Amino acid sequence: MTNAPDYGRAFAAWRKASETSWRDYTRHDFVNGLGDGTLPRANFIHYLIQDYVYLIHYSRAWALGVVKAETLDEMQLCSATVDALVNGEMQLHVQTCARDGISEAQLFSAAEEPENMAYTRYVLEAGFSGGFLDLMAALAPCVWGYGEIGAILANEGSSETYRKWIDTYAGDDYQTACVNVGKLLDQALIARLGDDFENSPSWPALCKKFETATRLEIGFWDMGMRGA
Numbered sequence: 001m002t003n004a005p006d007y008g009r010a011f012a013a014w015r016k017a018s019e020t021s022w023r024d025y026t027r028h029d030f031v032n033g034l035g036d037g038t039l040p041r042a043n044f045i046h047y048l049i050q051d052y053v054y055l056i057h058y059s060r061a062w063a064l065g066v067v068k069a070e071t072l073d074e075m076q077l078c079s080a081t082v083d084a085l086v087n088g089e090m091q092l093h094v095q096t097c098a099r100d101g102i103s104e105a106q107l108f109s110a111a112e113e114p115e116n117m118a119y120t121r122y123v124l125e126a127g128f129s130g131g132f133l134d135l136m137a138a139l140a141p142c143v144w145g146y147g148e149i150g151a152i153l154a155n156e157g158s159s160e161t162y163r164k165w166i167d168t169y170a171g172d173d174y175q176t177a178c179v180n181v182g183k184l185l186d187q188a189l190i191a192r193l194g195d196d197f198e199n200s201p202s203w204p205a206l207c208k209k210f211e212t213a214t215r216l217e218i219g220f221w222d223m224g225m226r227g228a
């Protein structure tokens with residue numbers, strides 16, 4: 001069993017507060033199928049097309065972080081994340097799909113599954129109606145969950161079939177992004193809620209947003225298992 005990664009204090013606290021959902025997310029059958037190569041290729045491609053659409057809206061939500069930020073550090077983290085998503089992670093999707101004969105135009109215009117729409121619109125709404133921390137609590141399970149899953153599969157995966165996907169999330173660039181998000185979130189929480197942020201009256205509502213987004217990640221994997 002791989003240990004929890006060290007992405008900081010907020011990560012450890014939120015992860016623990018959502019323990020059961022977090023386990024169901026990071027140890028989902030879809031994840032196991034990526035690790036041992038038993039996930040059917042058709043399910044993977046359907047997932048990847050949906051994930052491309054997901055990342056479009058997820059990038060918009062990080063861009064909203066630039067709007068909601070209150071310090072230059074926060075603006076830098078959010079704008080760097082938009083860059084990493086749009087110019088980095090999404091290339092995996094474009095290249096992998098291109099090898100299966102799916103063009104970028106097809107990816108961009110793919111019909112969005114309800115589970116996909118529910119997740120990204122939930123995150124955007126958390127940002128529209130709330131402050132920077134509300135948005136971050138809803139954005140965080142995506143970043144850190146795939147970081148943890150990448151680390152688990154790099155250690156425990158037994159197949160080469162989905163190696164490129166695994167390496168994207170287990171790799172240094174992505175793991176460094178997880179650590180940087182963790183550092184900045186710890187700072188943002190301390191600046192707004194005080195050093196003892198886990199005991200602030202605002203904390204439970206943030207935990208709830210984190211867990212809701214985690215449940216929506218489980219729904220996203222369920223969608224992937226169901227297939228097209």
Ligand SMILES: Cc1ncc(CO)c(N)n1
Nearest residue numbers: 051054055142143146220
């Ligand atoms: C649904 C989902 N969650 C997290 C990530 C990681 O960025 C992703 N690409 N897709």
